[in-house]
Amino acid sequence: MDNAIFFIGLDDTDHIDLGCTTENFNDFLNYLAEKINFSIISRRLVRLWPFANRRTRGNAALSAVIKLNINCENKLYDVSDDWFQLLLSNISSHPSSNLEASPVLIISKSQFSEQIYWDTVKGHVDLNFRLNEIKKYDCKVYAGKSHWGVIGASAAISWIPSENHSYELIAWRKSSMIGKKRIIDMKTVAELDNNFPETFVNRDPTKNRGLIAPRTPCPVLYGIRGKSPDILENAHKWLQSNKNVEKSSDYAVHCTNQLSDDHVTLSSGTVISKPLISKGAHSSVKVIMDGKLNTLVAFSQGGSVNHLLRSLNPGDIICWTGLYSPSDLSIHLEKLTISDAVPRIISRPLCCNISMKSAGNNQNLRCTKCNSYSEKYWRGYIPIFSNIDMIHNWTEPSPSNRRHLSKPLNLGLPLLNNLIP
Secondary structure, eight states, rough: OOOOEEEEEEOOOSSSOOOHHHHHHHHHHHHHHHOEEEEEEEEEEEEOTOOTTTTOOOOEEEEEEEEGGGGGGGHHHHHEEEHHHHHHHTTTTSSOSSSSSOOOOEEEESOHHHHHHHHHHSSOOOHHHHHHHHGSSEEEEEESSOHHHHHHHHHHHOOOTTTTTEEEEEEEOOGGGGSSSOOOOOHHHHHHHOTTTTEEEEETTTTTHHHHHHHHSSSSSEEESSSSSHHHHHHHHHHHSSTTBBOOOEEEEHHHHHHHTTTOOOOOEESSSSOOOOOTTEOOOOOOOTTTTEEEEEEEEGTHHHHHHOOOTTTEEEEEEEEEEEOOOHHHHHHHEEOOOOOOOOOOEEEEEEEEEOOOOOOOOOOOTTOOOOOOSOOOOOOOOTOOOOBBEEEOGGGGGGGGOOOOOOOOOOTTTTTTT
């Protein structure tokens, strides 16, 4: 029997207030399984550039690699078209919105260039450019009136899991429960954390808040992240056996780029200004990076990142990960560390057994006995920020305030090789 491999991608099916592309893609695969005999090699959930104009909530696209008899290829296309028409009919009943769904389903006989993924996870992609880009591939594209979903669907097909990949099990709600409060006991989420230590980011201990369940009216019941499908399957079965957890209608495990830091580039630079603090408690500082002036911004929600940014002094050499904001080209920080700090004054130096005094504004310190002088900053003291939660000198926001793509520090530190100027 001659089998063939197909790559399938889907995106832009949901409304800002309802629906979910993860559930739609699961429905598609179930629909396909009723009509055609095939096997799933891999299911993938791919998060994309967080600043994308058309993002809804987590900004994820879905893909799958499947294997089926080559003689079923035409039937695959026909069944997919039938399902896509049903999807368009369902979307037509969505409430009007400034961000209408624009679904695209792609079926390709080959994996797209990985560069398509990197372009889509790190920045803006022009729709017409992407449409021309995928013309060279032997693929079918199903779309409605517009083709916006082609950007995410093509990126999901092009993603190649690396050592940074992880897994997420997504469980969906029964239709009768959608719109109602999710039943997931916080104590149970804490027990999940303890019983399955190889799962990630289940809760935010700093706020006693669970993180597996969304807070929107979408059909997702919860998502559990971890190192392997088996771990997640066991965790899901344990949750579903608990009387304090709502029962799911279906679930699936996805290989994912979440927690990878694929969207950011590790950078370094020298601070050249005192931090500026805005009315909203956000902070910013000017840095020189690769000979160019940049502005780093830490929001109040960034917690320890914001606190560390406020402590910077001109001359400090720092490293960070963050994203350029398309609105003002400032860099929104996600992680921060000081790699080399200018010395700070913790107490006035002694001379002739007495404290030296300031000789005036912007002048050195002076001994009132012998009239000798000393700089206000001197080598030998590197500040230790004991009031900031840092891992090996790096700091990050609390789990509640991190992006899906951000890699927690406890899963691996950023590499500083060749970064320090």
